[in-house]
Amino acid sequence: MHPDSPEFQAYQAILAGHQELKGLLERIDHVLATRSDTVEEACHLLAQLGDRLVKHFALEEQEGYFEEAVLHAPQLVAKVNRLLAQHPKMCSQAHSLVQEATGQPSQAAEWWETTRRLFLAFRDELLRHERAEDRLLQEAYNLDLGSHD
Secondary structure, three states, X not given: OXXXXXXXXXXXXXXXXXXXXXXXXXXXXXXXXXXOOOHHHHHHHHHHHHHHHHHHHHHHHHOOHHHHHHHHOHHHHHHHHHHHHHHHHHHHHHHHHHHHHHHOOOOOHHHHHHHHHHHHHHHXXXXXXXXXXXXXXXXHHHHHHHHHO
């Protein structure tokens, strides 16, 4: 794949979005692990994660990144559909995480422990999803490269 090709640019855009999300996840994890900020700021970061996730998934879906991958590797359509079907569930989980965090008494040490436990479970699922998307795109474009070399 040539670096100037639209496919390469789309691939890079998805990877950049994944890195941005990963950075926010790391920041939230740090705040929750070290309790280095206020509960209000931690809740704000969780809400920011939910907002960014909605935008990230919308970009992936509306820009046709995965449609392009399927054009290169039609055998991946079932994998693409499974990944896309996870987007609404993950947005809902992010929203639920914010609701849970803002609905707990914020003075207690339990807030930090409970919120971090819920966040880590969500983070792990989201990272698995993002890695699966990365692998799918690599598979699609590597298959395309291999077939024309």
